[in-house]
Amino acid sequence: xxTDDTPHRTPELWFDDGNIVIQAENSQFRVHRGILAAxxxxxxxxxxxxxxxxxxxxxxxxxxxxxxxxxxxNVFLKAIFDSEFFMEHPSRTELETIVGVxxxxxxxxxxxxQRRALIHLSSPxxxxxxRYDRMVALADLAESGKDALEDHLPAKDTISWPTEVxxxxxxxxxxxxxxxxxxxIWVLPQLFxxxxxxxxxxxxxxxxxxxxxxxxxxxxxxxRGHEIQGQSLTVDVTTxxxxxxxxxxxxxRSCARARLFAIRITRExxxxxxxxxxxxxxxxxxxxxxxxxxRNCLVSLREKHRAARQAFWNKLPxxxxxxxxxxxxxxxxxxxxxxx
Numbered sequence: 001x002x003t004d005d006t007p008h009r010t011p012e013l014w015f016d017d018g019n020i021v022i023q024a025e026n027s028q029f030r031v032h033r034g035i036l037a038a039x040x041x042x043x044x045x046x047x048x049x050x051x052x053x054x055x056x057x058x059x060x061x062x063x064x065x066x067x068x069x070x071x072x073x074n075v076f077l078k079a080i081f082d083s084e085f086f087m088e089h090p091s092r093t094e095l096e097t098i099v100g101v102x103x104x105x106x107x108x109x110x111x112x113x114q115r116r117a118l119i120h121l122s123s124p125x126x127x128x129x130x131r132y133d134r135m136v137a138l139a140d141l142a143e144s145g146k147d148a149l150e151d152h153l154p155a156k157d158t159i160s161w162p163t164e165v166x167x168x169x170x171x172x173x174x175x176x177x178x179x180x181x182x183x184x185i186w187v188l189p190q191l192f193x194x195x196x197x198x199x200x201x202x203x204x205x206x207x208x209x210x211x212x213x214x215x216x217x218x219x220x221x222x223x224r225g226h227e228i229q230g231q232s233l234t235v236d237v238t239t240x241x242x243x244x245x246x247x248x249x250x251x252x253r254s255c256a257r258a259r260l261f262a263i264r265i266t267r268e269x270x271x272x273x274x275x276x277x278x279x280x281x282x283x284x285x286x287x288x289x290x291x292x293x294x295r296n297c298l299v300s301l302r303e304k305h306r307a308a309r310q311a312f313w314n315k316l317p318x319x320x321x322x323x324x325x326x327x328x329x330x331x332x333x334x335x336x337x338x339x340x
Contacts, residue, residue, distance in 0.1 A: 013077050020047070021058040024066040024073035028058065031081060039080055042108045068107075072100030079105075079113055089119045089339070090158035095165050099174060106182045118184055119336045124159040125187040127329045129313040131340065132190075132278070135159070156340050169198060169206055173213030180218070184335065186328040192320045196226040197276045225319040230275045232312050237277040238266050240304035250294035258292035277312050281305060 007028050018030035037044040046064070056063045066073055075097045079086035086093060086101055102117035104110075126132040138157060165171055172195045179187050199207065211219045241263050249255050262285075269280055290298050317324055323331075 010074060013074065013081065015081075019061055021061045021063045022066055022073065022077070023063060024068050025070040027070035027074065029073065029077055030059070030061060031077060033062075035080065040108045040110050068104060069100075071096070072104055075100035076104040076113075080110070086113070086116065088116055089123060089160045090153075090155045091160060093120055093161050095161050095171065098161060099178060102182060103178060114182070115336055118182070119339055120160045121179075121184065122187060122332065122336060122340060123161070124163050125190045126340070127186055127325050127332060129278075129310055132313070166194065169195075169202060169210060173210040176214045176218055183331070185322060186332040188322055189317045189320060189328070192222060192225050193229065193278075193316060195222060196229045199226055199275060221321050224321075226275060228319045229277065233270055233275065233277040233280060237305070237308045237312055238270075238280060240301050240308060241266065243301075243304060245297065246300055248296045248300075250296055255293045255297045258289065261292070262289055278309060
C-alpha cells in the first residue's frame with residue numbers, strides 16, 4: 001500500500017522518452033534535460049555535472065531533487081513543456097499558477113516565463129489613478145454579462161486572473177514577499193492599500209498570520225501605512241464637504257443643508273470603509289448629492305474631491321515606504337514593457 005511518503009508520478013509530466021526525473025516533495029516528473037538546459041542557465045550548469053556511479057536512478061533516468069513545493073514545480077514545468085498551459089496575457093490563468101511560475105522562473109532564470117508571469121500578475125495593479133478608476137468601473141460593469149464584457153476589452157484593460165481570490169487574505173502573505181523577491185514592487189502600493197482596507201474585518205489571528213509571512217520590515221510598513229491611510233479618509237479625501245461655500249453659490253441654504261446631510265452619510269460610509277479613501281464617494285453618492293446642491297457648488301466640490309483623491313493616490317507609495325509612482329512605473333516598464 002502506497003503511503004503519503006511514497007514518490008508518485010505526475011501523469012501529465014511523465015514522458016516515456018524523458019531522460020531525467022525531477023522530484024519535488026513526493027511528486028516526480030519525467031522530462032527532457034536538453035529542453036531544461038536550453039531554457040535555463042541554472043539548469044544547464046546543474047545538469048552539466050557528471051553523476052556519481054552510485055546515483056539513484058528512476059527507470060534508468062537520473063533523479064534530481066528540487067527543494068521547492070510540488071505544486072509550484074508542477075505549474076513551472078507545465079509552462080515549459082506545454083505551450084498551451086500558461087499562455088501570454090490576456091489569456092486567462094490562475095493566481096496560483098502565476099505565483100509558481102514567477103517564483104521558479106526567477107529562481108532558475110527563465111526570463112521569458114518570468115516576464116510572462118509578471119505581466120499576468122500586474123494586470124489588475126495600477127500605477128495611475130485614471131487606470132485604477134477605469135478598472136473599478138469595468139469591474140462594476142462586469143457584475144452582469146461578465147464574459148461578454150471581457151471578450152471586448154482591449155488587452156491593456158484585461159485582468160487575466162480572478163482577483164476574487166484576494167478575498168482570501170492568505171494570498172497577501174504569499175504575494176507581498178514574492179513581489180519583494182522578484183522586484184515587482186510596483187504592485188505593492190495597491191496590495192498594501194487593499195490589505196489595510198481589510199484590517200477592520202479581519203480577526204487578530206488572521207492579521208498575525210499574514211504578518212508572520214511578510215517579514216518584520218513589511219509588518220512595520222503595513223501598520224504605519226494603515227494608520228496614515230485611515231487618517232487620509234477623514235483628514236484629506238472628504239474634507240471637501242466642510243469647505244466654505246463659495247461666493248458663486250446659487251442657493252446658500254439648500255447647499256448647506258445638503259452638505260450637512262452628506263457629512264452624516266459619509267460618516268456612515270466610513271464605518272463600513274474605514275481605510276478605503278478611494279472608494280468613498282463614488283458615482284452613486286454624487287448622483288444623489290447633485291440633485292440637492294446648485295450647479296456651481298457641484299462643479300466646485302467635484303473638482304476638490306477629484307484633487308483630494310489624486311493627492312491621496314500620489315502619496316500612497318510614500319505611505320508604505322516605496323518610491324514615487326513615476327519611479328515605480330519606470331521599474332515596471334523596464335521589467336515588462338509598456339503593457340498597461
